[in-house]
Amino acid sequence: MASDTDTTKTETVYCHNCGEQIDAAAELCPHCGVRQRPPPSAVDDKRLVAALLAILLGSFGAHKFYLGRTKVGILYLLFFWTGLPGLVGIVEGALYLSKSREEFEAKYAERDR
Structure with a gap:
C-alpha cells in the first residue's frame, strides 16, 4: 500500500x-x-470596458478617462460638440477590440500617465 x-x-x-x-x-x-502583471481576464475585462466606453461615450472621452489619459479626455470634452470625438471614439473602440490581449496590455494597461 x-x-x-x-x-x-x-x-x-x-x-x-x-x-x-x-x-x-x-x-x-x-x-x-x-x-x-494582472491576470489575463483582468486585462480582457479592461479592454472590453474601454472599447464599449469608446463606442458608446467616445464623444465625451469616457474611454480616455478610464485608461488614465485625463488630458486627452479633457480635449475630447472640449470638442464633443463637433461630433469628431464621437467618430474617433468608434474607430478607437474597434481598434481596442481588434488588438490582442498582449498588445492592449503593452500599450494601455501598464501606462502610468
Whole structure:
C-alpha cells in the first residue's frame, strides 16, 4: 500500500522584471518587489470596458478617462460638440477590440500617465 504523500505541486512562473522563479499567484515578486502583471481576464475585462466606453461615450472621452489619459479626455470634452470625438471614439473602440490581449496590455494597461 502506497503512502499518502502530498504530491501537489504549486504552479510557478518567472518574474517579468528580475527573472526569478515565483509562485504563479504572487502579486509581488519576493525578490525584487515588482508588481506582476494582472491576470489575463483582468486585462480582457479592461479592454472590453474601454472599447464599449469608446463606442458608446467616445464623444465625451469616457474611454480616455478610464485608461488614465485625463488630458486627452479633457480635449475630447472640449470638442464633443463637433461630433469628431464621437467618430474617433468608434474607430478607437474597434481598434481596442481588434488588438490582442498582449498588445492592449503593452500599450494601455501598464501606462502610468
